[in-house]
Amino acid sequence: MDKIPLLVPLMPTLEQAKAYFAEIDGNRHYTNFGPLSRRLEQRLANDLGVEQENVTTVSNCTVGLELALQARGLPLGARVLLPSLTFVATATAVSRVGMTPVIADIDAEGWSLTPEIARDATLREHIDAIMPVATFGNPQDPALWDAFERETGIPVIVDAAGAYGNQSAGSAIDVVFSFHATKSLGAAEGGAVVSPDPQRIQRIRALSNFGLDVRSGTLVELGTNGKMSEYHCALGLASFDMWEQVKEDRRELYARYMARLRAACPSLQFQNKPESGVYPLMAVLLPEGKDAISIGNRLSNAGIDTRRWYTPALHQQPALRDCTMVGEPMNANRLAGRIIGLPFFLGINDAQIDHVCQSLAAELES
Incomplete structure (x- = not known):
């Protein structure tokens, strides 16, 4: 593939x-x-x-x-x-x-x-x-x-x-x-x-x-x-001329993708957000003990492009090290290194989604 x-x-x-x-x-x-x-x-x-x-x-x-x-x-x-x-x-x-x-x-x-x-x-x-x-x-x-x-x-x-x-x-x-x-x-x-x-x-x-x-x-x-x-x-x-169809297609893709992820990777965690949303990307949370960098590297070897979304967190960015932090960023620290972006775009087919889900499942079980 x-x-x-x-x-x-x-x-x-x-x-x-x-x-x-x-x-x-x-x-x-x-x-x-x-x-x-x-x-x-x-x-x-x-x-x-x-x-x-x-x-x-x-x-x-x-x-x-x-x-x-x-x-x-x-x-x-x-x-x-x-x-x-x-x-x-x-x-x-x-x-x-x-x-x-x-x-x-x-x-x-x-x-x-x-x-x-x-x-x-x-x-x-x-x-x-x-x-x-x-x-x-x-x-x-x-x-x-x-x-x-x-x-x-x-x-x-x-x-x-x-x-x-x-x-x-x-x-x-x-x-x-x-x-x-x-x-x-x-x-x-x-x-x-x-x-x-x-x-x-x-x-x-x-x-x-x-x-x-x-x-x-x-x-x-x-x-x-x-x-x-x-x-x-x-x-x-011109994008607005397509907007109603795009919304329908993105909602359908998100629902189809999420069903496969939940079935193949039960240990994954997901952001609490409306299931009917019009989303431009797919970000998931790896289970405790798993790291987005190492998982991403291994998925790349399987021909799957991924990304660490929004990480390092702001308080971990060198250019922002002098910023005031209110309290301890406990949730950000716990989540940031485990969030991984998976392939998500209109036109991705079921075989590709299944390859992503099965490859990720194999990495999570290893």
Whole structure:
């Protein structure tokens, strides 16, 4: 059997996207919030059940996180609480805008920063903002975080990079999505910020255009070039044309894959998340005593590509060694070295899934 890759992005073909590219040719508008950008924002708003004024596109999710933090008016050095188990961009976004990451543990079941963990952290440390993560596509509960923000007055920005299709918008919190090629809804590169406050969206839009007031040419704030080009918006619109089928296919694949994993590898553990989610990857927890690096190396010898997702954890990263850690990261330490990403992509067939499951089962039994 040929090597089974970890991920194979599903992006629109030239045929599927060419009508949108032709529009760009006709409009002669290539970036700077062009017609396709506005149309993509409208489709996102419709899909999320919000108004278009509550959405703006950005060049990628990392920039979206940076701008969402800036738009909250937080001071330089503001202390932003993050989960220990997340992609490093969650932390780099905080640092790149002159703020300070503060790292907390995760819950043992959902592998996420919860409002309960955040409340405890605010009793131990001064916290100016919270950035929970929709870990591996597992959505954060917007109602709980809305209540948290209203009760504490602490801004909440959800890093929902890999959770489009699962994560809902809130009535107080902001949410940031990624449309990277590996995500469920892809545009090669891109992202969006969703906020209940249209004024925050306007501020994020201005910050993504360097912080300029374009009417007067005045630099009002120090922003960046964070706009999503019309070409990427064209791909995003073409992906939306496939979205209903993609959601159905990803749900079916996840259910089929999980049934085989549970049957073949009963000692595996799984993140507690909705079974009906639209997931872009498959991350599983090896049993105690098993290591993702050694298992991954042996699976590679069997022609199976794997990855250590979100590890080392943030508090274990050399560049973040000086960050404050709230309490002991017991769950993160217990889980991080045992989480392994398995091949997961639309188009993987049953024979490939069975090879992954049987090879993993053999390694777990050895």
